Structure formats: C-alpha cells, structure tokens
Amino acid sequence: MTQSHTPNSHDELMAFVDGALDPDRQRQIEQLAQHDVEMTATIAALRAQRKALRDSLDPVLHEPIPQRLLRADAPARFSLQRVAAAMAWVAIGLTVGSLTSWQYLSRNDSAGAEIAWLRQAPDLPRFVHQATVAHAVFVPEVRHPVELGAAELQALNTWLSKRLGRQMQAPDLTHLGFALVGGRLLPAEVNKPAAQFMYEDSQGQRLTVYLRGMAQPTPETAFRFVEEGNINTFYWVERNWGYALSGELSRPQLLQASHSIYAQLST
C-alpha cells in the first residue's frame, strides 16, 4: 500500500520533486507519472517552479557584496578586540569585496570558485590592500612623496633591486604622459619588502606602481581590477611577484598603463 502506484502523500510528492526519495522509488514514480496526465502536469509545474525560483535568485550570488555587509561587526566588549576586528574587516572587506565584484563581471566565476581561489592565495588580498594603502598615504604628499627622486634614477633602481632581491628598473610611462617622480621602499611582509614608484602627469595627477614578492606561492593571475573609494587598482601576479597599479584614472587608462608596466617589469 505505501509503496503503491502513485505518490501516496503530499510529502512523497514533495520528496520526489526534490529528488529526496531513494532512487528506486524515484524511478518508480517517474515511470508511473508517464501514464498519469494530471500527475505529470503537477510534477512539471513543481519542477518549473523550483527552477524559476533558482533562476530568479541565483543572480544575487554574482552581485557585488555591499561594503556595509563586509564591514558589519559585532559590538565587542573589549575595545581593543573591537579595533583589531575592525582592522581585519577593513583589510579583508575592501579587497575581497571589490575583488569579488570585478571578477564576477569579468570572468563570471561562481562564488565558490572565487572563494576557493582566495583560500589558495591568502596573501593576495593583503598585497592589494597594502598597495592601495601605500597609494593613499603617499600620493597626497607634497614635500616628500618619494624617498629617492627621479633625478637619481640609477641609484633608485640599484637600491630597490638590491632590497627586493631582483633586478628592476622604474617603468617608463612617459608615452602615456606620466613622468616618474621617484620611488620608495616600504615594509610589507617578513623578508618581503615592497617598492613603490610614483608618477605624475602635467595636471599633477598621480599614479603609483607597487610590487613585492608574494609571501606564499601564489597562482599567476590576469589583470584584476579593484576599486576602493576613488582609487582604482589593477593588479596581477607573475612568477610569485605581485604588481599593482593604482590611481584615480579611468579603468581603460589604467589598464593601458598596466600593460606597459607588465611588459617592462616582467621577470
């Protein structure tokens, strides 16, 4: 009686539609439904409904996560803990949030793939954050934007090459209207200091290039885009070196400069 011809309860019909029955019973009902027009219609409607629900809701997964959700924080009892948590949030939130949004647009990754990728490369969000923070800190400097100016280009190149442990020269962006201001050494990770080069156009608009060795083996990436406030950043990883170009330029302008920097700094 219970395992008879048709789904003998609403519960069983639901379980059938959800694929939650054991495979034998599932098949049995499938076959029986073929001879029952009404049941076929009901099943089809329920399945269509399931699909419509998913189709209407799944796009939410690919929307950029609003910043307010990435910054949400508990009212902690200890202020110190709260500050630490808030800092962690800003670090993770800014990079993960904007990073995810762009990737959805550009590569149509699923959230799961994106997160798996982030897990693989935990240093990368940190790298991007450091690059944008360094940009934000030094770009407004009037008197001391750089440690060593473009006038001492040779010394700058030698010094930063030595400290970062790789040969490099400050990329030339004059063909894009940006002249080198100079560069500086920055603390980043243990044994992985970072270099920042700064550029300026005739209107005083500034760009920074930030690079360092990654703290962990990090998969190579294509150009990726993040946005933090007014600062747009393209970044990429090649041979375990992270590169970031930040500025308040439009995305296409920055991308063009990124290509040029990539070609010049590629190891």
Place this chain on the structure above:
Amino acid sequence: MRMTIGSHRIIEQIPGLRRYARALTGGNPENADDLVQDTLERAYAKWSLFKLGAELRPWLFSIMHNVFVNEVRRTKNRAQMCPIDEAMAMSTPAPQENQVQLRQILAAVGQLAPELREVLVLVSVEEFSYAETAKILDIPMGTVMSRLFRARTQLRVLTEAPTLSAARSGLRIVQ
C-alpha cells in the same frame, strides 16, 4: 586572530545569505541586505558560541531565521511593507529575457506567509535537506513537509493564474 579566521569564513557565506534574504523579503534588495547585516552582526556577537567543527552554513541560516522571525513579529508582516509593485520596481534587473517572470515569482514568494517562504526557499533554492531545514527552523520534520506543500501549492496559484496559457505551453515543452 581567531576572530579574523571566523570573519573570513563568514564572509564566504555572504552571497548565499543574501540570496536567501532576497527571497524572504520578496525581492527587495534593501530589506534583504538589512536582514543580512543584522544576521552578520549577531553571528559575530555569538561567534564564541559556534562550535568548531560544526557546520557554519546552517548555523548562519538559523541565525537569519531568528532575526527574520523577530523582524516579522516587529513589523507584523514584512510583505505588507513591500507591495508587489514596489518589490518589482526595486528588484535588481536580471540579465535573463524573462526578467519580468522572474521578478514576479519573487514578488509572489513575498506574498506567502513568512514561515512558508522560509521552508520553500531553504529546500528549493538553498538545497538543505528536510532534516537540515527542520533543524535550522527548529521545527519538526513533519511541519517542514506540510509547509513545503502549502508553500508550493500557494505559489502555483499566485504565479500561474494570470498566465495560464503560458504555463500550459511550458508544460507541453516539459512533456
């Protein structure tokens, strides 16, 4: 440090929580994200109660359930605050051609009783098992099943009535 690890794991769940919240609020993105934000805040506050090794996702959904139930209680019925027209106007445009239909179904979900909405979406979209759904909502499994049936039946009435012919042609294709 541990807080950071927890935060990171919770962040991974945000897209799923937003999807669920969107359904609960009948497709209203603002209300949905308010719900997610309240849920996250409570999750961080309660993080020390989360048992390591337990599954994070059901835990977060159960928190959202509590937040949602409180909210519904407070406003009597969230759906009434969000009439269908408004829900349709506010929902984010989807790239699909049948956008309107997709929005309509969310608006229709918003018309269901809150407890029906929850079961319907947890099972159909979030793909929790009946047992997991029962645990998240803290109700017996039999209640899950009966609510699921009621939700689906009512949703059919709400969505199929105005476009019966379309539904019929849809059926023919499936057959």
